[in-house]
Amino acid sequence: MKIIVIGATGLIGKELVKALGARYDLVEVGHSSGDLRVDITSKQSIEEMYRKVGAFDALVSAAGGAAFGPLDGLSDEDFARSLRDKLMGQVNLVRAGLSAVNDGGSFTLTSGVLAREPIPGSAAVSLVNSGLEGFVRAAAIQMPRNLRINIVSPPFATETLKALGMDESTGLPVRSFVKAYVEAVEGKHQGEILDVRKWQ
Numbered sequence: 001m002k003i004i005v006i007g008a009t010g011l012i013g014k015e016l017v018k019a020l021g022a023r024y025d026l027v028e029v030g031h032s033s034g035d036l037r038v039d040i041t042s043k044q045s046i047e048e049m050y051r052k053v054g055a056f057d058a059l060v061s062a063a064g065g066a067a068f069g070p071l072d073g074l075s076d077e078d079f080a081r082s083l084r085d086k087l088m089g090q091v092n093l094v095r096a097g098l099s100a101v102n103d104g105g106s107f108t109l110t111s112g113v114l115a116r117e118p119i120p121g122s123a124a125v126s127l128v129n130s131g132l133e134g135f136v137r138a139a140a141i142q143m144p145r146n147l148r149i150n151i152v153s154p155p156f157a158t159e160t161l162k163a164l165g166m167d168e169s170t171g172l173p174v175r176s177f178v179k180a181y182v183e184a185v186e187g188k189h190q191g192e193i194l195d196v197r198k199w200q
């Protein structure tokens with residue numbers, strides 16, 4: 001199975017590469033490094049990546065930024081950037097990849113628990129994560145050729161909380177995220193939100 005990992009050089013992506021790379025043929029895609037580079041905020045860049053990769057069996061995305069900040073402090077550009085990057089970036093990975101993925105293949109995207117468990121400062125992130133989950137539910141009922149689409153919802157990684165100087169006790173180590181992604185790729189899930197905390 002040939003699997004494209006978007007965000008392969010990131011905190012979550014590196015763990016995915018370790019876990020999936022042992023068993024599958026991976027195309028590791030980053031933004032500034034990796035086997036291939038893509039800018040998911042650009043449809044043209046995404047299409048160019050798919051042209052280079054050719055046919056594939058699964059795409060796993062662990063990329064996409066969204067702005068964090070107080071509701072009255074988030075600017076128009078903060079919202080626009082969040083929608084363009086994490087939301088439409090991942091939506092366009094699916095839209096542009098539909099014609100290149102092999103029959104029975106799959107797409108696995110990433111949202112986050114802030115979709116349903118907001119915290120102060122998460123308005124744009126929660127908006128984007130909820131939008132992605134809605135997209136996945138709707139796309140799943142329209143998938144041709146036995147294709148599947150799912151989304152993994154991680155909590156904060158302890159590594160991320162530590163880097164932000166926040167309380168680490170509410171997070172999980174990033175290595176524990178992998179099981180949900182592997183389940184989405186190898187299982188029979190369709191249109192599901194796989195909450196990492198339930199796949200430990």
Ligand SMILES: NC(=O)c1ccc[n+]([C@@H]2O[C@H](COP(=O)([O-])OP(=O)(O)OC[C@H]3O[C@@H](n4cnc5c(N)ncnc54)[C@H](OP(=O)(O)O)[C@@H]3O)[C@@H](O)[C@H]2O)c1
Binds near residue numbers: 041065155160
């Ligand atoms: N970490 C957490 O606690 C956590 C929790 C819940 C959800 N998430 C979500 O999980 C995803 C990955 O998080 P992470 O912590 O692993 O992030 P990260 O360490 O910052 O890694 C981001 C990855 O995405 C790539 N990337 C950045 N901008 C891109 C662009 N415009 N086009 C294509 N690739 C791009 C980066 O490539 P370069 O290295 O080349 O820049 C890197 O490989 C994000 O959507 C995040 O919101 C993370």
